[in-house]
Amino acid sequence: MNLYTLTQKHHPWAVSLRRHFHQYPEVSGEEYQTQAKLLAELKALQINCRPAGTTGVIAEIQGKISGKTIAIRADIDALPIQDECNTPYQSKNKNACHACGHDGHIAVVFGTLQIIHELRDKLQGTFRFIFQPREEQFPSGAVSMIEDGALDNVDAIIGAHIWQPISLGTIGITYGNLMASPDKFKITVHGKGGHGSMPQQTVDPILIASQIVLGLNTIVSRSIDPLELAVVSVGSIQAGNAFNIIPETATLEGTVRSFDENVRQQIFARIEAIVSGICAANDATAKIETLLGHPAIINVPSYSKAIAKAVEKCHAPIKVEEVPPVMCGEDFSYYLKHVPGAFFFIGTGTDKMIYPHHHPKFDIDERAILYGMEVMARTAIDLAKA
Template sequence: MEEKDLKKLVEKHRDAVVALRRHFHTYPEIGGKEFKTQEKIMAELAALGLEPRKAAGTGVIAELQGALPGKTVAIRADIDALPIQDDCRQPYQSQHENVCHACGHDGHTAMLLGLAKVFTDLKGELAGNIRFLFQPSEERFPGGALGLIEAGALDGVDAIIGAHLWQPLKVGTIGVTYGRMMASPDEFSITVQGRGGHGSMPQQTVDPILVGAQIVLALNTIVSRNVDPMENAVVSLGVFKAGDIFNVIPDTAVLHGTVRTFEQEVRLKIFERIEQIVKNICEAAGASYKLDKFFGYPPVFNNPAVSKVIAAAGCEVLGPDGVVEIKPVMGGEDFSYYLQKVPGAFVYVGAGNAEKGIIYPHHHPKFDIDESALAYGVEIMARAALKLLA
């Protein structure tokens, strides 16, 4: 197909994709409850002559078979929103209280429907098949990827690609890696059991706040002193709760944090050090503890060959300067489960634009995207899929 012809097809469906994105932004649904979203996706796909089926509860799988035999390439979009109050202050602001597409999944869903429209137009000259995967619950562990895989999402698939609209990258660019892309998002919770008492008589207590504070400081030495400085790793604490009254030393303190790694050996070493640190500090203070560990998604490792295909597609659409090799990101993504099964790659599509005030990060109430990123995403993913089929 001529380059200009594909660009024309994307342009033909541009307004529809933007309208779909705004629809999903207006009516968001959190993971596991995307019933209306699923209904809308099913209707859009059926209108194209496809035969979508429900999967993984609120997900959707559909396949477009080309006129000629060939490989099968899957393209995935996540469809769930977040439990956040929307404050984007646009006509398409969320109508559902405390539910918001503050991560761009509305755009991912719209782009994949746009791809379905483009490939339906190309069906007569397409050699191979495109499988469209609309995945629920990416934001809620254990995610929806495993459910889709169990429903046959990857059966017979030769390669899979996925895209994430990314506010830190300016619109008109894409971010690629040729290996490490996103980390394992693990969690831990520590409950320090001390002995409470009056603040004026601390000698009669085992102060869990003091113990917890020492744990916080010690945990922040793990990455700097126990992990190879050339290795990617993060240990961060986001919760420290203890006490309710200014002059009473409480019985307990609760700490909750996250561990982000790429390598299993590093992952296990960090959790081993957390256990050692908590155990020794609590024993020295006369406190006891309970440590709970929660292992999240595997890390996202892109297949280098598939990443190169997406990068080549990006160069065709955006020019060489529009394709940026980025550093790995320590956020997590259950796209990793697909990559454990078939070759594939995940890419960031730039969606930030400071001139338009689109500067707020993902998961922020004012998060929004530059909607011109949608057409770029559709065309790049379409070109990448065609290259993979070939």
């Protein structure tokens, strides 16, 4: 039985597993029933497995012939969103929804596991499957999985994200930068409150915050090399609760996205300088809080090439396409700090699958699971014997 036939054989089951997790999603750090279901399915197949990272799972399959150890990772957490996909498998858990596609990631990787399990007596190498919690929340679940031995003796790792922005049947790869580091900042401006009719007696934190927003929007355009990739965005301004009162404080929150560590540090230095300068000019003070997220995903080119070669071998109607980097973040980057590997996109965009990730109506075309299974299995098998 060839690999594509096995992919077709296990695809319906992978879809049913995906729909189960879509119906019963659990948000970051609460993936206890998800973990229990995964362990039960693995034990039913008599596959060596164990809990890890509190609510994660690690499983391993050994081929008959010695070779490299290749890790394959899926994230398993859901988002705190009310599901509005309006399907028979719509979430039954209030304010929990797989609106990012992690249910599809579980299905792709578990389907890959079933293929490799069935072929194990013919394969070279060892295959470790990492079902990781808490991708959507800090602190990262990847860190806890690594601390719990997920990468012990691993030679390389691969992972994927089902991706609505690219079309179904396309496997998106890069040979370097893929996803940015997602950092957060919070700026609290302290002024002097008073009546709106007598602004001369106040130090208006709303006005100062507005100047800061304008200043922050000059960082990428004027302080960063235009050949570098970076984003600075303010997503929230909170101040006051009465139309005629100038408040004491105003709070800004936003995000920084970048790929280069020097650029990252330069941006935060400019935030500090802009905030300090504007506040000094207006007799105000400010407190700046930063939360550095996970590193950027920067693929190792040789492993991206291995994915591209695997796509060329596939019997499924798919193609590989080099895609531009995106400024979203993903904690798969922590694994790449320890072992080489690559992350890729599995297209799911169609005329019907139009809602973006993190939207309440987000859903996937389940043919993407079939395509992901074949690419993932072929890539892992090839890397294990390379």
